[in-house]
Amino acid sequence: MIYGVDEAGRGPLAGPVYAACVVLDPVRPIEGLADSKQLSEKKRTSLADQIKQHARFWSIASASVEEIDQMNILQASLLAMQRAIVHLEPVADALVLVDGNRVPQLDYEMQAIVRGDSLIAEISAASILAKTARDAEMLRLHEIYPAYGFDRHKGYPTRVHLEAIRLHGITGIHRRSFAPCGGQPASGY
Template structure:
């Protein structure tokens, strides 16, 4: 039996927080309407689809790689690690394995089964769209937790991306343990503080 698992990540660009990934095996007998690249959906639509995916899919898993891991092994490798963890979380939770994995983008993590990269896969493959929605909603939820921990940074608004507001708050309040020190704006700020 052919079992396709879609995998995608969210949060490569932000200056703070973990990078998230999700793995999804959809149920052909329970199709989900409205799946699309998570970036093209409203927050409300993503949230409602995430609930549907979790209840309708045959299997799903979500995992992350921390800001510290991103700084240690770089964002590309951390994204790959989060994807491997998401697949493993899905397999552990549901006891289900794919016969083929499709990953959004042009590179794939190492898996012990066939895996292919699909450029713009989050718009082309329903399983990858579903994974992109789960990864994005999980990452956004984690940024709301960061917002509660560090209210002065405005994480709820900018979700860690390098917006004018975020850069201004970074300059004013300094670097948190959740900031990615290997990213240029953060690195620059740390070097100024050291001087």
């Protein structure tokens, strides 16, 4: 049984990092799976719904901004992946395929696959679930912090976001360990 794992949100300046783990059902194939970054928001949302309905198993987990700042983004990403995998309690003969060049430390057979989100359907599905879950969280956070434009850039270091940080300072959801946020004054939020 193949478990596909991927994360979303390593590059943004704000918000948690998310990971997902997916086991697809060969009897119920899902057409159009691809790296989430290559899909439109509408297509990602549609595929996420199909994955949740048709996959044999799936889970989504995250690591908080505090965890990112405490341990660094790579370790926090691996922690989120670990949480997503452990939640599914893989079977003894499971093969866990992880997008990238590192795997979380767990007692399962694992393999890192560079560009796996473009090559392995299970990883593509995990990529889509992680991305749509993180985007939904950033839309929720936009309601709390509307001056930052999280609904548009999802926390990535765009010109609009950097200008908002300059004008308003950082919030409690900004990653203080990331250079543009380090040393910035806190906002009034």
